[in-house]
Amino acid sequence: xxxxxxxxxxxxxxxxxxxxxxxxxxxxxxxxxxxxxxxxxxxxxxxxxxxxxxxxxxxxxxxxxxxxxxxxxxxxxxxxxxxxxxxxxxxxxxxxxxxxxxxxxxxxxxxxxxxxxxxxxxxxxxxxxxxxxxxxxxxxxxxxxxxxxxxxxxxxxxxxxxxxxxxxxxxxxxxxxxxxxxxxxxxxxxxxxx
Numbered sequence: 001x002x003x004x005x006x007x008x009x010x011x012x013x014x015x016x017x018x019x020x021x022x023x024x025x026x027x028x029x030x031x032x033x034x035x036x037x038x039x040x041x042x043x044x045x046x047x048x049x050x051x052x053x054x055x056x057x058x059x060x061x062x063x064x065x066x067x068x069x070x071x072x073x074x075x076x077x078x079x080x081x082x083x084x085x086x087x088x089x090x091x092x093x094x095x096x097x098x099x100x101x102x103x104x105x106x107x108x109x110x111x112x113x114x115x116x117x118x119x120x121x122x123x124x125x126x127x128x129x130x131x132x133x134x135x136x137x138x139x140x141x142x143x144x145x146x147x148x149x150x151x152x153x154x155x156x157x158x159x160x161x162x163x164x165x166x167x168x169x170x171x172x173x174x175x176x177x178x179x180x181x182x183x184x185x186x187x188x189x190x191x192x193x194x
Contacts, residue, residue: 079164108157138189
């Protein structure tokens with residue numbers, strides 16, 4: 001036993017230092033374990049978020065490519081031709097309903113019509129020349145008095161009109177005595193099926 005005491009006395013400091021080191025290691029390990037676990041959890045969350053981000057980025061790129069393709073495509077808005085309920089009427093009778101629509105749009109926008117001239121089935125119209133047996137055409141020559149905002153709303157309403165019509169020419173001249181008032185000459189074609 002004495003032999004061990006001698007060794008113990010010789011290595012007492014080293015053994016105490018080793019025991020202190022083990023206790024310090026265990027203490028630090030217990031203190032650092034939650035931190036290490038949170039680092040691993042954060043790393044795992046980061047990886048899943050990066051994967052989610054990359055997936056969303058791919059989806060975004062796909063959507064951008066589809067949006068570019070759609071924007072490159074020409075948006076053709078096809079409107080239907082006006083078709084009267086009763087068939088067999090002449091051009092004047094058939095176009096009357098559409099003419100009423102135009103007049104109601106004028107009134108709704110508080111635009112005054114100085115004159116409205118009618119030209120039924122004009123010879124220079126391509127529908128009359130090529131498919132005159134299928135369509136009625138009426139060219140309206142309108143002389144209007146309006147202000148800028150009312151005329152803008154009028155054009156928007158014509159654009160939104162449910163049936164096909166064609167604005168051939170628009171000539172706008174400000175009134176000499178009051179530049180806020182417009183004198184408008186325009187030609188508008190109304191179409192209807194026979």
